[in-house]
Amino acid sequence: MADTSWTPYFEKIKQALAALPLSSLSTLQGSDIAVLQKRLAAAGSAKIEAFGTEKLEKIVLASVSGESVHLGLCSIIPVQGCDLPVFFSRWVEDRGGVGMYVDLLPTVDILVDEPYRVKYIEPLGPDWERFANLPGIAPEEDDSLRACSSIVYTAAVMLIEREGMRLAALAPHTDYLKHYVEFHASATTAGTVEKREELRRRAAAVRHMLRGHVTRMLGGPAGQGIDSSASAELAELFF
Numbered sequence: 001m002a003d004t005s006w007t008p009y010f011e012k013i014k015q016a017l018a019a020l021p022l023s024s025l026s027t028l029q030g031s032d033i034a035v036l037q038k039r040l041a042a043a044g045s046a047k048i049e050a051f052g053t054e055k056l057e058k059i060v061l062a063s064v065s066g067e068s069v070h071l072g073l074c075s076i077i078p079v080q081g082c083d084l085p086v087f088f089s090r091w092v093e094d095r096g097g098v099g100m101y102v103d104l105l106p107t108v109d110i111l112v113d114e115p116y117r118v119k120y121i122e123p124l125g126p127d128w129e130r131f132a133n134l135p136g137i138a139p140e141e142d143d144s145l146r147a148c149s150s151i152v153y154t155a156a157v158m159l160i161e162r163e164g165m166r167l168a169a170l171a172p173h174t175d176y177l178k179h180y181v182e183f184h185a186s187a188t189t190a191g192t193v194e195k196r197e198e199l200r201r202r203a204a205a206v207r208h209m210l211r212g213h214v215t216r217m218l219g220g221p222a223g224q225g226i227d228s229s230a231s232a233e234l235a236e237l238f239f
Contacts, residue, residue: 007098007166009072009091009173010047010063016177017059020184022051028058031237036230040064043225050237055082055187060238066225069094073214074173075238076180077207081196083107084187085120085150086206087180089173090214092222097160098169101140102176103153104183105210107203110150119186121150124179128152131172135159145213148206207239214238 026033028050040046044066051059057077064071072091078084085104092099104124110117131137136158140146146153154172158165190196217223218231226234 006065006070007091007093007170009070009093009170010061012170012174013061013072013074013089013177014049016174016181017051017061019178019181020051020053020056020059022053022059025050025052025058028060028237031233033237036233036237039230040226040234042227042230048234048237055079055084055184062234062238064226069222069224071222073234073238074177075210077239078107078187078203080200080203081189082187083116083120083190083199084180084183086203086210087177088210089177090217091170091173092217093166094221097136097158098166099157100169100173101145101153101155102173103149104176104180105148105206106150107199107206109202120183121152123183124150124152124176127172127175127179128154131175134168134172135161135165142213142216144209148209211235211239 033048033050037046037048043064046064048062055078057079059076061074070093074089076087085106087104090101104120106121108116110121131154134156136156138155138157140149140155156169158169160166190199214235215232218226218235223231
């Protein structure tokens with residue numbers, strides 16, 4: 001499969017992000033993004049961009065394509081004390097299908113914090129119900145990721161049987177991201193020290209889990225052609 005025939009994950013996600021007032025970042029956590037992109041391109045081709053903006057510590061978007069695998073990742077990390085969830089999107093595409101996951105991972109206990117659940121999780125319910133009809137919808141296989149997910153995450157392993165199915169699999173990613181962009185405007189800093197500490201602690205736990213998840217994923221078929229040092233640096237860059 002030629003590189004140009006892969007699903008335009010990077011382009012569609014970036015288009016959805018354009019509604020935010022973003023500032024491009026050339027370095028992040030000591031990594032020169034252009035240098036890392038060049039190293040990742042050894043697998044075939046690679047694109048990485050990072051951004052910052054008010055209320056968000058970082059947004060990282062990447063796409064790495066080889067001869068037989070196309071990997072897409074996007075993460076959005078709120079600044080400490082901000083009540084926004086962590087956005088995470090994963091896209092692994094091969095010649096026959098797509099494995100994907102997308103969610104707004106909560107940074108509070110949503111069983112206890114009803115206002116947070118109403119503000120950030122419940123609005124995704126109609127989309128979650130609609131995407132439940134996609135072919136290949138299934139529970140996330142990684143127990144640690146599933147344990148940290150919201151009640152409306154979308155995951156699937158979809159066999160591509162006809163034209164248009166790849167873009168159908170991409171729809172949850174762009175729709176969830178559009179919700180996140182809308183939520184950004186009304187996001188606030190927690191009003192109490194205790195709440196800010198809860199947000200800090202839970203966000204750190206989610207980031208640690210996601211770093212491990214991506215590291216494990218890059219060590220498998222999804223990371224084909226990516227050297228281990230670049231994989232580790234990429235996982236650190238996102239989270």
